[in-house]
Amino acid sequence: MSAEIIKFFIFPGGVFAVVLGLVLISIERILVARFQGRVGPVFYQNIIDVIKLFNKETLIPKDAKDFIFKFAPLFGFSGMLVMVYFLPIPGVYEGVKGDYDLIILIYFMALPAISHILGGGASSSPYAAISVSRELKLMLVYEFVFIIVALTLAVYVGGGSGEFSLKKIMDYQIQNGCFLFDWKLWPAFIAFLIFVLATLEVPPFEVAHHNHADIMEGYLIEYSGAPLGMFEITDALKIVVLSIIFQIFFFPSVIGDDVMINLFWFLIKTLFLVGFIALAHASLASFRADQEFKFLIRVPVVLAFVSLILVILSVKGLI
């Protein structure tokens, strides 16, 4: 029992995931700065930010729904915290071995966006209302992309019947080669990368919480102090969870049996994903809400479906 508590609160969940996530976000900021020819902040900048936010005064608007406004950040935070405990890390951590954890993963990935929607909706600001409506529209599409990608992998591993255990998806790839090197899943891989950018709300999908343009931080506009810090921590955990999902879905390669070496290898793969996010952040401009919606519905959905069709054909033995 106490071993499970350590797994939940210290490693790989809890403290380790929060610190890793905050450092990853800071590294992303540094990389964006370097791409632009600046120096950028220190690598622990976001940890300082969160400590400061927890020490600051919390303001609550007069018209806000008090209870939901205060506790909305906890939805996303608790969802992501559970997910880090729940998911297996290739070669490092076994995870909770369930037969249907892919479906639970699909549900939990929507929780941070739901906490944004609840918090923004309860804060009584018109900017937050606009941002919430944009976030809702986009969420409909990018969650759909994620579901199709997950379904594609389930069909591929299950040989036509659907295999919803993440552990088995991982073991299949360790035996038969990673999906990253399988041409049938390359469209799904690109769709997944677009999903990562969209769900993290980095440019070009920043429209729900721009801070230099029309919407002034969107759903975060009325937040200050500790709840804002909770949102920052949720973003940090989300980047860790997305990196773990990326590795389970497409690249669960392990080096030997040693946990430390595999942890190091996990961190290197995570850094590559963060580098990709920073490159997109630094090089792409932001879409408008309608452009973003159309792009998401045209490109990643179609790519994911192409992959699904290829996988069904290959399962049937036609290619």
Add this chain to the structure above:
Amino acid sequence: MSIITRSPFLFRINTGSCNGCDVELATTAMIPRYDVERLGCRYTGSPKHADILLVTGPITARSKPYLLEVLDELPNPFVVVAVGTCPTSCGIFRDSYSIEGPLDKYVKVDVNVPGCPPRPQAIIDGVAKALEIWKQKIRDIK
């Protein structure tokens, strides 16, 4: 507690400025050469996140209520930086019928960055001075 003074969030408000100072502020935020992020700063979109308020412009009658609202919304402790000559002394707009400045009628100004417009280096220096004052204010509250 000294570690938290390395994470100031900035908010800028234009109170009827001619945009000269705003362009200089944008250069400190966005273009490669002048990097305010290495002090740990981050531009935010909401005054409720901010620790340092950067004010440009001579405070016109039209923009005064918005300035007062922003000053109400800042969580304590905060530091006010007047960027450019206008918020410091109203500059060439002084004694105009529509000007309600200067800024220190409404709030205690901690740092003045004079210039029309000030150079980006001067603004970054002003932010660095504001950081020292902010540190002192946090110590006083404790």
